[in-house]
Amino acid sequence: MTSLPIDQLIDTQRGLISREIFVSPEFHKEELERLFSRAWLFVGHESQIPKPGDYFVSRMGDESVIMCRDAQSKVHVFLNSCRHRGMKVCRYEQGNTSLFVCPYHSWSYTTDGKLQGVPLYRALYEGTLDRSEWSLIEVPKLRIYKSTVWASWDAEAPDLMTYLGDAVDHLDQVLDCRDGRPGGSEVIGVHKWILPTNWKFAAENFLGDSYHNPSHRSVDMIGIGPSAQRGQRRDNEYAKGQHVWVGFPQGHGMHSVHMPEQFEYQPGYAQYPEVEEYFRHAFYERQRRLGNKARLLPFTGNLFPNTSWHGRQPRALCVWHPHSTTETEAWRFFLVDADAPAVVKDVSRRFYMRYSGPAGMTEQDDMENWLYATQSSKGTIARRYPFNYQMSMGAYKVDDPIPGMVSTQITDQTPRNYYRVYARYLKGESWDSLLGRDLAPLRAAAE
Amino acid sequence: MKKGLAYFELKQEIEEFLYQEADLLDTRKFREWLDLLAEDLVYFMPIRRNVKFGEHDERENTRQGEGISWFDEDKWTVTKRVEQILTGVHYAEEPLSRVTHMVSNVRLLDVKPSMEDPDEVTVGCRFLVFQSRVEYEHYTFIGRRTDVLRRNGDSWLIARRELILEQNVLLAKNLSILF
Known part of the structure; x- marks a missing residue:
């Protein structure tokens, strides 16, 4: 058992989470001991x-x-x-x-x-x-799942598929071919860089923090997407979809989109007609192959604890490796369909580079925020005041319209759920508890 | 390459150009700096990897035109970077960083068609770029640079810039400045 007062510091019922978990070296030590030594x-x-x-x-x-x-x-x-x-x-x-x-x-x-x-x-x-x-x-x-390699240091850990649970439906949107064939991705490069921030800021960002959109105003003003002349940092592929923020009992969370029963391709890639043709074709092939399942499309997500993704524009898996309380080594694995034509891969990689990572015009602003959020939470006085996670309290449905705790408005429900699970790891609880098997019905969960 | 008077005259002219170019960046005259970039610019900074002895030529640096590098882009993208800074809400550069570009070890590697009447010059140098940000943040970027310059009236245009940064895991949170 940890000696840290976990339940006092992580109050997901009231949506209050202490800054200690982001700045205290003891938390870093306990995370390595109890969380990273067990989780997939x-x-x-x-x-x-x-x-x-x-x-x-x-x-x-x-x-x-x-x-x-x-x-x-x-x-x-x-x-x-x-x-x-x-x-x-x-x-x-x-x-x-x-x-x-x-x-x-x-x-x-x-x-x-x-x-x-x-x-x-x-x-x-x-x-x-x-x-x-x-x-x-x-x-x-x-x-190994659809070419991705996962590991756990805990011999008692459940199978990866149990660990992923229904979150796998969302992961599939990242790993499957754009035309719906299962798997088939390849890594075309890896970014590695050092962030002077606590790793959880990065993980949380991808859990479905769509609330931080205003921090990316500059790229939306100038337009860096595949249809840059229309402005914005990426194409609006999901114009008629229902945005959903989904949490899972195992701590995973994401922002995806649930499209209506009938939905059409939204023109994108305006600067690259050849590439547009490829994605348009893949879009309808995917609908044909997956039927109703094609309605789910990804934005961002984070699998507990530290694997994040961007699902389409751009498309990458990111891992946030803790070096210390206030230093993180970030790795980003960029993905394309292995059998995509050369021109599609080229346009994709160029977009990935100008969007993502330390040289990415979008994500530079994230890194600035994470750094100064970490640094300005270190003070004696600052640490007395918790962060606020009270957005959209209780505003979610269970398994409606897709599995999980589903919110149709921007919410702190995914991070509340994440830190509920995080607390369980730090308290050294059983795998039944870490998988949220006690959360049936799920309504008994975070709030 | 014969290093007679013509070489040193040209080298002097090129050095002056590089120093003036650096000065435009350091004094934040970003639009004027863009005017020094050729329309067909290649702006490239590979990611460098730890490889076995003997594999360096083949595998140490990521390659232009394939996979993922730190930068592998054209003038349009570099122009977007400038436009973004000029929005005033690009928070990674708002407030603006303080930056100094040092250029040294300048050598002319190739001159076409002739030293006496050069249209295109390949210049090798070392760069040391120091970035100071907000209060305490500071980063030092050191490496080798190869530029291809093209004659433009009585000045030059940068047609290609390759930056070999001496780092593996990037030790900076961002590459939000211009190199």
Whole structure:
């Protein structure tokens, strides 16, 4: 049990959340100990490691991990630390190898993690060191879903699909081909940068904080979208849809759109007729394939705890890795349909770059907000005053019109729900509790 | 390349141009700076990766025209960046950062068609860009730069700018300034 007064500091009933959780080093420590060591975390994408021996070095929480495909093509995730004295066994970002050789004392590991080489083994270790017990430390839980690789450090964690629950319907909108075929995405590049902010500001932003739209006024004024001459930072693809903000018992939350039974393609990509044709065609193909399910379209979302997405314009998965209370390493994996024509990929990547990340004209303003929100919450006096999460209290329906706790107005319900689950992790509760199995009916949830 | 008097005269002229260009940015004359960019500008800053010895040429830097870089864009996009700053509500640059662009190690790498009558010059240099923001925020961007300059009357237009920033994980929250 944690000694922190979690319930006093996180009051989701009244919508009051202490600034301590964003600025206190004790919370950072407890998060690593109790949350990042249990929750399912996004590690990478199979398109980054297509061949046997391919690896991509990623992060889980504040630790470096190696995602690699062994000689038999099986995908593993290992802690990037030699069992002998802890040196990183891989300091390249991506590549292909048959062995990970530790630079320190030259212990070497095969791509399935087994300790193979121990210098002077016969002379120094014979009879003492059982090599089979000193493999690289491997995640006990790994699951690949539509090419995305996920892992948990908790052997007792439920299967990823249970963990995702109905939120998977929204994740699918990010991972599936634009024409509705399941999966089929590829990563075309990864941003990595340091944010002087608490990681939860970033996660919360994607949970469905559509209320911060005014902070992006400058890009909407100048127009940077695929139809820039009409202004705005992206196309309005969802003109006749019902915007929904949805929370799930496992803590996931998102802003998606539920389209009416009959809905038509909204012209976009005005600057790029060839690309417009592609997306128009994909749109109707998707409707044909998915039928009623095609009504769900994505904006942003966050899978508990730290994997966020932009679903269409732009299209990316983001991971917010905590370095400390006030420092976050942000990674963004940009996605396209692997079999999209070259011109579609080119227009997409150019838009992604001008929209997203530290050089992105939209998201620069987010980073400014997160930095100064963190810094100005550190003071003794500031910490006495909680943040306000009282927007749209109680204004949601359950499983109507789609599964989850569904609000049809902008709401703090998704973050209230997120921090309800966050508190449970910090209190070290059971997986039944973390999955919200006690929340039937869901009305007993956050409020 | 023969380094006679013509080389040094041209190098002097190019250095002057680069210093004046830097001054436009540092004194926030962003519109005037845009006038120095060719209509077919390529503005490129790759992301740099940690790769094995021997793989640097092949894999260290992301490539122009494919995948994701920090910048891989044209004049239209750079112009949007300026327009955004000039809205006065681009909060990542409002209030405006204080920025100094240092340019050094200037060398002429290629001159076409001739040193005596140059139309296009490829210039290598090092950059050190210091950004001070609001009260305490500060970032230093250091790296190598290769510019392609095109003769424009008695001045020059920047047709290509490639910025090799000496960082892997970007150590700044934003690249909201112009390089």
